[in-house]
Structures are given as C-alpha cells and as structure tokens.
Amino acid sequence: MKPYHLPSGLGGGLDFLICADWTPEQALAVVELLEDLRDRIWAHYELALFDLLREERTGPGEPLPGDHSTADDWPDEPPF
Template sequence: MKRDPMLPSGRRRGLAFIVPDDWTPEQALAVFELLEDLLAIVTGFYGPQLHELLRQQRMPARVRSPKRDPPF
C-alpha cells in the first residue's frame, strides 16, 4: 500500500489540491498573496493560541506526559 506524501504541516492527509500546469506567474502570485493575507489574518486573531498549540504538538511525547520522573 502506497503512503500519502508528507505535507509541510507534518501530516499525511489534507486538502487534495494540485497546482495546474497552465497557471501564469500572475495567477500563481494571486494565490500566493491570498494565502499570505489569510495567514496574516489568522495569525493576528489566533497567534498566541496557535503558537502554544504548535509548541505542544512538536514537543517529544515524554516531555508532554503529565507523569514526570522524580528529579533524583
């Protein structure tokens, strides 16, 4: 069974989207600017919460565990 490729988010599943081969540079720039604006708006609204969630998700499982070994 073939595995899905890894996305930049680290996930293997997401929105199915393929950039068409016939886009002009202007069309690609329009999409890039749209995504950049969306990122700025979402980050402006949810920035601190997103930062904390990303920090928690990227921590090793042992560090995230509520049970900790005693310091000695």
C-alpha cells in the first residue's frame, strides 16, 4: 500500500487509528467537524497564517510573483 502524503509533510510518527466500521453518516459528521474547525482557525489567524505560508514558500528577501515595483519605476516604453 502506498503511504499517504500528509499536508504537514510528516513522514513518520505515531499511528492514528480510525475505526473502520463507521457509518457514512458518522464519517461525514467527522469531516464536517474538521472543516468547521479549519474555518474557525482560519478566521481567527488569517493574516498570521498568510504571512507564515508566504515565508515558508519563498526564501528570505525573494519577492512574490505579484510583487511589482511602483508605476514610477516602470520604463516609458513597453518591452515589445
């Protein structure tokens, strides 16, 4: 069986067992609970999480793809 890739990037640790005989309704209830938890965490920590994700995805001092200079720094003629 192929190992499941976790969003956290963790490849080892303690196993987390989930009951294999949940009803579809029970499984859906857990998924909905996790979605609600995720939404509440995002609502509270949104700006801090965006900053953290940006830091993790770019190196120090590297601009984001949409991070452009001001219009005053643009050349007078287009590059084409």
